Structure formats: structure tokens, C-alpha cells
Amino acid sequence: MKVGVSVIGFLSTNYDRIARNYRKGKSASRIMSKRKGVSAEEKRIRMLQIFHEKKDFFQLKELEKIAPKEKGIVVQSVKEIVQNLVDDNLVRSEKIGTSVYFWSFPSEAKHAKKLKMAELQKNIDATTSKLEKSLKxxxxxxxxxxxxxxxxxxxxxxxxxxxxxxxxxxxxxxxxxxxxxxxxxxxxxxxxxxxxxxxxxxxxxxxxxxxxxxxxxxxxxxxxxxxxxxxxxxxx
Missing domain, CATH: 1.20.58 (Methane Monooxygenase Hydroxylase; Chain G, domain 1)
Structure with missing residues (x-):
């Protein structure tokens, strides 16, 4: 009986803390499951949203803090995603002093997408030309x-x-x-x-x-x- 009473007393005393930890763990589990399902393209979109929503300049270390917290992007992949966006001309970068800053504004992103589409169309035209020659x-x-x-x-x-x-x-x-x-x-x-x-x-x-x-x-x-x-x- 004493054991049963002590267990009941422990649960009664610590119920709120146990419930909070349970809910926190369940929430974290849901977040992790969502992260596992995020594609590389979705991560790029979310990262680009940070720039367009805040309209500011960032260092990589700042993005590594913001991205996991606001967009559910794991910190280990932030650098690679940002670099991919830079390579595709969707994000610009510049070294100022000893620091590298990244930024992207909606108007620039729109222009970059137009350039990308023009490049893709050029490739399509070139491929079509090769196909026509092959058919000939x-x-x-x-x-x-x-x-x-x-x-x-x-x-x-x-x-x-x-x-x-x-x-x-x-x-x-x-x-x-x-x-x-x-x-x-x-x-x-x-x-x-x-x-x-x-x-x-x-x-x-x-x-x-x-x-x-x-x-x-x-x-x-x-x-x-x-x-x-x-x-x-x-x-x-």
C-alpha cells in the first residue's frame, strides 16, 4: 500500500510537468516527421522566403539560426541550400570586409527566374535543332x-x-x-x-x-x- 500511495503521490505532484514533457515530445516528434518529408526544392523555397519576407542582408551564421527556427530547415543543410540559390542567381552574395553577406529581393528573384527560363528555352531550342538534324x-x-x-x-x-x-x-x-x-x-x-x-x-x-x-x-x-x-x- 505504501508503494502505491507513493506512486500516486508522485504522479499527482508531477502531473503538470509530465504532461508538458509529453506534449513537447509529441510536438517535437511531429516536427521531425515533417522535416523528414521536406524535399530539397521545398527547402530552397523556404530559404528564399526568409530573404523575401525580411528583405534584409544576412550572414550565413544568421541564416543558420533563423532557418531551423522559422522554416524547419536543419542547420547542417543551410549552407548548401544558400549556395545552390546563389548558383542559380536567386540569391546574391558579396564579401564586405571579412564577412560574406547574402540577400535576395522579390524583384531580383523574378528577373533571375526570367533569365533561367530564357536559358532553358535556349537549351530546348538547341535540343530541338539537334533532333531535327537527327530526323533529317x-x-x-x-x-x-x-x-x-x-x-x-x-x-x-x-x-x-x-x-x-x-x-x-x-x-x-x-x-x-x-x-x-x-x-x-x-x-x-x-x-x-x-x-x-x-x-x-x-x-x-x-x-x-x-x-x-x-x-x-x-x-x-x-x-x-x-x-x-x-x-x-x-x-x-
Missing amino acids: SISEQEAGREDNKEREKLLELNEKLTKERDQLRSEIKKYCGHDPEIFRKKENEIEIAKEAANRWTDNIFSVKSWCKNKFNVEDNVLDKQFGIPSELDYID
Whole structure:
């Protein structure tokens, strides 16, 4: 019984102090839980609010006292947050004598944000330009694939003309010593075929040169890829 009475007496005597400590501890717990949930960006906003609300000049040690008390920012992170704001031109700093002072007024912050937005827009424009160039390059490569089909047609035509040339040459031999008029006619046909063959051969070489410069590919690789005879040359 004496123990029970002494405990009751202790609680009665110290009730108010115990209750205050309990409420204080609970409040501190809530504050700590809130601090844990504060993001880096939110800390920046709160720090900037100190400057804009007070419209004054501060040393770092002053901010380290104000920020935890008024904005719930832990003292260990104050220096880093202030420096980030300085780097983003949202807070200005100046060394006066042996001390460094920090300040930021709403009008300056607004101007700094405009500059930041302009810088971001410039980066967006540059990125957009690069993207457009990339898409253009892709489009050109797609067109290059279409050119492959065109080159195949050119190769087929060149082969056809070469065969026609050989046939004409064979026919010439048949007419040797015969009718001069027919001979001249066939000779003219040969000349036309030769010019056509050389023209398409020139086209093939031009396309090969373009592919070589565009895609940095060697001649032998292109010849193998598109079935171009290594001995392909102009007809004399």
C-alpha cells in the first residue's frame, strides 16, 4: 500500500510537468516527421522566403539560426541550400570586409527566374535543332535505302546494255565486207549503246562515291553489297 500511495503521490505532484514533457515530445516528434518529408526544392523555397519576407542582408551564421527556427530547415543543410540559390542567381552574395553577406529581393528573384527560363528555352531550342538534324539524317538514310533499289536498276540496265553491245559487235563481224550502209547503221547503234553504257557506268561510280563519303564504306564492300563487278569500267 505504501508503494502505491507513493506512486500516486508522485504522479499527482508531477502531473503538470509530465504532461508538458509529453506534449513537447509529441510536438517535437511531429516536427521531425515533417522535416523528414521536406524535399530539397521545398527547402530552397523556404530559404528564399526568409530573404523575401525580411528583405534584409544576412550572414550565413544568421541564416543558420533563423532557418531551423522559422522554416524547419536543419542547420547542417543551410549552407548548401544558400549556395545552390546563389548558383542559380536567386540569391546574391558579396564579401564586405571579412564577412560574406547574402540577400535576395522579390524583384531580383523574378528577373533571375526570367533569365533561367530564357536559358532553358535556349537549351530546348538547341535540343530541338539537334533532333531535327537527327530526323533529317534518318530520313536521308531511308532515302539511301531507296537509292539502293535505284542502283540495282542501274546495274541491271548496265548489264543489259553490255550484252547488247556484245551482240552488236558480233553482228558487226557478220557484216564485215558486206553492205556499207548496213554496216554504218550498226556502227551507229553500237556508238549509241556505248554512250548509254558509259553514262550509266558514270552514274554507278557517282552513287558509289556518294555512299563511300556518306557512310565511310570501302569500294570492295559496296561492290560486294550491290553485286557490282570489280572490273566494271568505261567502254572505249
